[in-house]
Amino acid sequence: MIPYGKQNISEQDIEAVVEVLRSDYLTQGPCVPEFEQALCDLSGAKYSLATNSATSALHIACKVLEVGNGDIVWTSPITFVASANCALYCGAQVDFVDIDPDTYNLCPNALEQKLEQAKQQGKLPKVIIAVHMCGQACDMQAIAALGKQYNFNIIEDASHAIGGRYLNEQIGNCKYSDITVFSFHPVKIITTGEGGAALTNAPELHKKMHLLRSHGVTRDPQLMDQAPDGDWYYQQVELGFNYRMTDLQAALGSSQLKNVFPWIAQRQQLAKRYTKGLSGLPLDLPLEIEKASSAWHLYVIRLHDASKRKQLFAHLRKNKINVNVHYIPVHLQPYYQALGFQAGDFPEAESYYQRAISLPLYPGLSDSQQDYIMQCLAEGLL
Numbered sequence: 001m002i003p004y005g006k007q008n009i010s011e012q013d014i015e016a017v018v019e020v021l022r023s024d025y026l027t028q029g030p031c032v033p034e035f036e037q038a039l040c041d042l043s044g045a046k047y048s049l050a051t052n053s054a055t056s057a058l059h060i061a062c063k064v065l066e067v068g069n070g071d072i073v074w075t076s077p078i079t080f081v082a083s084a085n086c087a088l089y090c091g092a093q094v095d096f097v098d099i100d101p102d103t104y105n106l107c108p109n110a111l112e113q114k115l116e117q118a119k120q121q122g123k124l125p126k127v128i129i130a131v132h133m134c135g136q137a138c139d140m141q142a143i144a145a146l147g148k149q150y151n152f153n154i155i156e157d158a159s160h161a162i163g164g165r166y167l168n169e170q171i172g173n174c175k176y177s178d179i180t181v182f183s184f185h186p187v188k189i190i191t192t193g194e195g196g197a198a199l200t201n202a203p204e205l206h207k208k209m210h211l212l213r214s215h216g217v218t219r220d221p222q223l224m225d226q227a228p229d230g231d232w233y234y235q236q237v238e239l240g241f242n243y244r245m246t247d248l249q250a251a252l253g254s255s256q257l258k259n260v261f262p263w264i265a266q267r268q269q270l271a272k273r274y275t276k277g278l279s280g281l282p283l284d285l286p287l288e289i290e291k292a293s294s295a296w297h298l299y300v301i302r303l304h305d306a307s308k309r310k311q312l313f314a315h316l317r318k319n320k321i322n323v324n325v326h327y328i329p330v331h332l333q334p335y336y337q338a339l340g341f342q343a344g345d346f347p348e349a350e351s352y353y354q355r356a357i358s359l360p361l362y363p364g365l366s367d368s369q370q371d372y373i374m375q376c377l378a379e380g381l382l
C-alpha cells in the first residue's frame, strides 16, 4: 500500500527521544524552549510557543485576539474542521469565504465583497483565519490590506506550510498576520507525534498564549496581584488549559526540523514530476502562484468530470494507492449544517470538493512508485 502521506523517522530522531527518556524531565524541561527557538530561527518570527496540537494553538490564538461571544470569525471552507472549530470554542460565530478555484485558498476578491456586505450589515469579522492550503500561501498582502481597511486581526493556519515561502520570505514570520500556527501531526511536513506551535512578533500576545497554555498559572511576580508568599508561590490569573508539549515531542521536533528544507525540496521535485507526467490527462493540476513557494504538503488533482471521481478513487485504492480527499467543505459537515449552513453556500468550494483527489506525496516516495501511481491514474480515467 502506498499511503498519501507518511512520516520520516531517522535513527537520530529516535536517539533524540531516547535521550529525553533517560533525562530528568519528560515535560517542562529544556527541550521545549530549544524547539521554540529553532522555530523562531527557521521562520523569522520573534516568539514561538509549542503546544500539544495545532488545534490547541488555534484555540489560544483566538483567545488572545479576544474572540468571544458576539464575535464573528471567517475562514475557508476548504480546510480541516479545526480551523473553524477554534472560534466556536471561544463562543464566537463562524462564517466562510469561498475559495479561489486556481489556488484552493480563500479568495481575496470574494473576501472583499463579503466584507463590504458585512460592513453594511454591521457584522464585520473580528478575526480571519487564512489557511495555506496544500502548503501554498494565501495572498497575504491582499488579506492584510483588507485587514487594515476593515479592522480585523489575522491568524495564518500554516498547518500545511512550514518551510514554505511567500514573497521570498518564510511562512511563519507573521509579517502579514498577528499569529501563525503550525501543525506537527505525523501526516504534516515535520512531526512531533502530536503537536503544534503559535508564532508571533507581538510580545503581549506571546505572553498571554504562554499563560493560557498552562492553566493561566504564573510564577512571574509582575503578573500577580500581590507579592509572592514565598518561593513556592504561584497564582492563577486566567482560565487556561493544559496545552503543553512534552520534552519527548519537542526533542523529536528539533531533530525533525533539521530536515525540513531537504524534505521540501524532495516534495517540490515530486510535485514537478506529477505535473509533467499528468499534463495530458483530463485533470486540473495544482497551480503555483508566483508570489509563493509551496511546502507541498499535498498534491491535489481535480477531475474535469466530477462524475468519474468516485470510480477513479476506488480504482486507485484497489491498486493499493491510498489516495485521499482534502477536504470535505466544513460548512457541509452536519455540525455546521445544524448551525444554518447549506449546500450551495460556497459553490467554488463545493465544486472543488466534487472533483478533488490528493495523490501520495512524501519524501521517500520513489520515482517508480510515482510512475505506477500515474499509470494507474491514466488507466482509471479511461
Ligand SMILES: *Cc1c(COP(=O)(O)O)cnc(C)c1O
Pocket: 052, 053, 054, 055, 056, 079, 080, 082, 083, 131, 157, 159, 160, 182, 183, 184, 185, 194, 195, 196
Ligand atoms: C492538521 C490540521 C489542523 C489541526 O492540526 P492538529 O495538530 O492535528 O491539531 C488544523 N488546520 C489544518 C489546515 C490542518 O491541516
